[in-house]
Amino acid sequence: MAHIEGPKGVPDYYPPVSRRFDAVRGHLVGAADRAGYGLIELPMFESTELFTRGVGESTDVVSKEMYTFTDRGDRSITLRPEGTAGVMRAVIEHGMDRGALPVKLVYSGEFFRAERPQAGRYRQFHQVGIEAIGSDDPALDAEVIAVGHEGFSAIGLTGYRIELTSLGDAACRPAYRELLQSFLDGLPLDEPTRERARLNPLRVLDDKRPQVQELLTDAPLMIDHLCADCAAHFAQVRTVLDALGVPYVLNPRMVRGLDYYTRTTFEYVHPGLGAQSGMGGGGRYDGLMAELGGQALSGIGYGLGVDRALLAADAEGLEVGTTARCEVYGVPMGEAASLELAVLAGKLRAAGVRVDRSYGGRGLKAAMKSADSSGARVALILGDRDLAEGAVVVRDLVSGEQRSVPLAESVDAVRELLA
Ligand code: HAM
Numbered sequence: 001m002a003h004i005e006g007p008k009g010v011p012d013y014y015p016p017v018s019r020r021f022d023a024v025r026g027h028l029v030g031a032a033d034r035a036g037y038g039l040i041e042l043p044m045f046e047s048t049e050l051f052t053r054g055v056g057e058s059t060d061v062v063s064k065e066m067y068t069f070t071d072r073g074d075r076s077i078t079l080r081p082e083g084t085a086g087v088m089r090a091v092i093e094h095g096m097d098r099g100a101l102p103v104k105l106v107y108s109g110e111f112f113r114a115e116r117p118q119a120g121r122y123r124q125f126h127q128v129g130i131e132a133i134g135s136d137d138p139a140l141d142a143e144v145i146a147v148g149h150e151g152f153s154a155i156g157l158t159g160y161r162i163e164l165t166s167l168g169d170a171a172c173r174p175a176y177r178e179l180l181q182s183f184l185d186g187l188p189l190d191e192p193t194r195e196r197a198r199l200n201p202l203r204v205l206d207d208k209r210p211q212v213q214e215l216l217t218d219a220p221l222m223i224d225h226l227c228a229d230c231a232a233h234f235a236q237v238r239t240v241l242d243a244l245g246v247p248y249v250l251n252p253r254m255v256r257g258l259d260y261y262t263r264t265t266f267e268y269v270h271p272g273l274g275a276q277s278g279m280g281g282g283g284r285y286d287g288l289m290a291e292l293g294g295q296a297l298s299g300i301g302y303g304l305g306v307d308r309a310l311l312a313a314d315a316e317g318l319e320v321g322t323t324a325r326c327e328v329y330g331v332p333m334g335e336a337a338s339l340e341l342a343v344l345a346g347k348l349r350a351a352g353v354r355v356d357r358s359y360g361g362r363g364l365k366a367a368m369k370s371a372d373s374s375g376a377r378v379a380l381i382l383g384d385r386d387l388a389e390g391a392v393v394v395r396d397l398v399s400g401e402q403r404s405v406p407l408a409e410s411v412d413a414v415r416e417l418l419a
Contacts, residue, residue: 004083009117010124011307012061016323023321024155024310028128029108031151034323035143037106042086044110048076054085054292056201056259065113079112082258083129084285092294093131101134101297102359108306121278131281133289138233141264141284142240144300148268148280154308160270162239162277163251165189165223166234167202169262172227177201178219179188187215208257223252225301230263237264260285272306272315273358279312280304288295324375327418329397330357331367333383340407341382344392347411350386353418371397378417380410 006012013021048068049312055062061088067079087105090096096103098287108128115121132140149162167175169391176375177257180201189197193212205216226234229312241248248266256265265283270291275278281304290296332341338361345355356374358367371379371405383401392410396417404412 007123009115009122012124012250015325017310018121020186020313020320021306021310021323024313025108025126025128025306026149026321027154028304028306029106030146031147032106032128032130033152034150035104035147037104037132037147037397038099039110040087040090042083042090042107042315043080044112045079045087046076046089048078048409050085050292051078051081051091051186054088054288055082059259061113061257065115067112067114068273079113081111081113083107083109083111084131084258084288084299084301087129087131087383088289088292088294090348092288092289092292093373097134097289097295097297102140102299103134104130104132106130109129110325118276121274121312122307125308126306127303128281128306129301129303131299133299135298136233136284136286136298138236138262139240141233141237141300142244142246143267144282144302145237145241145248145264146244146246148282148302148304151304152268152279152309154315156322157312157316158268158310158401159272159316160312162246162248162270163254163256163267163269164238164248165239165265166224166230166248166263167261167265167283168199168226172225172230173222173262174223174350176220176222178187179225183219191249199270200259203255205253221252223250227252233263235257256281256283260288260291262286266302268304270312272312272313273308276308277309278305295347305347322375324354324377326354326356326374326376327416328353328355328378328380329374330355331364331371331374331379331381332357333364334360337384337387340387341380344380344382344407348414351411351415353411380414 052062060080066081069077075098091103110124111127113122114123160348161164184197184204254265261283262283267281268279269277270279271277281303284300286298330341330345332338341357345357348355358370377397379395379397381395386392390407391404391405393402394405394413
């Protein structure tokens with residue numbers, strides 16, 4: 001029969017790479033946990049309207065990349081393409097915004113975008129994200145940026161930069177948008193680009209074609225047209241980042257792919273990733289909650305790409321997580337030994353030691369080979385003679401030294417070797 005393949009553009013993670021994936025995710029969640037963000041688990045599908053209203057109909061994410069279907073109750077459902085809109089929906093629905101502010105949440109999970117697959121761009125990918133809702137204190141912006149930086153640093157990553165800008169707010173962006181629009185109107189742009197400019201002129205700034213970039217050399221930039229409030233806010237964000245020693249570069253041409261951003265926006269960019277160099281990104285979204293029917297509260301957050309952080313760790317040649325499947329590998333010789341070893345493995349696992357063992361009455365040579373490839377530090381070899389003596393051979397797989405230990409003392413002997 002023909003075999004069935006996995007969906008296109010979706011990575012499978014299996015050992016040993018899955019252990020690296022898990023460690024990367026753990027570091028990113030850990031950094032948020034240390035800063036007081038509480039875990040939120042949300043559905044992977046929501047009503048389509050949440051994203052059309054929240055993320056914006058003119059964005060590529062909503063107009064071209066959503067997995068949308070009609071469910072059995074004739075409702076339009078979408079697999080979540082991002083996490084912020086869902087978090088906002090849940091905060092409003094459960095009245096989390098009626099308690100102490102800011103509400104600080106962290107999530108880790110799968111997101112879905114029907115993009116053209118390429119290296120680092122998948123149709124199902126994993127993000128660790130945080131959202132802090134209900135404060136526009138610039139110190140919070142700096143905290144969010146710093147927590148992402150701590151997560152990547154905990155993995156050991158060094159070869160990325162933090163890009164930062166401010167997109168202004170409802171007071172200053174409309175006037176800037178008009179200014180940019182009239183600047184673009186005066187350029188010899190092709191019709192599709194002109195159409196893009198009409199939909200959202202800011203997005204043209206992100207055009208990758210050199211001939212277009214050349215035309216844009218003198219384009220007006222939002223950062224030079226911030227209102228006094230936004231300029232002061234942005235200056236304070238930078239003051240706190242400087243005090244924290246978080247390095248960043250200004251990129252006033254940064255264009256984020258989602259419509260809800262206001263004021264502070266940022267990206268973690270890793271050049272080692274090639275074309276898909278965005279390892280994470282985020283920003284403030286001061287109008288989103290009201291747009292979704294909640295109070296007019298401001299918020300800020302980010303989404304960090306776990307898949308891409310893992311690729312970046314590969315590019316930097318980092319060891320992440322443990323490569324060993326277990327710490328101890330049991331090698332029983334014979335049926336009685338197999339039973340005794342099952343009991344011993346249970347005791348070791350209860351003591352917190354990671355144990356695997358060989359099965360099916362394999363010979364010593366084959367079983368020892370498995371012990372080596374498992375990455376275990378210690379082998380427990382149990383033959384009939386050992387059993388008769390009430391002992392087990394404890395072998396240090398690194399030094400090659402081994403000794404016979406009474407079964408009753410074996411758990412302690414193993415833990416001593418591992419310590
Ligand atoms: P985003 O920039 O669309 O932001 O995605 C954040 C990160 O998710 C990207 O920097 C990238 O690492 C990863 N990512 C996105 N698409 C893909 C893909 N197709 N394949 C692999 N990785 C991908 C957001 O999603 C916002 N919700 C972030 C945010 C939270 N802003 C405020 N709060």
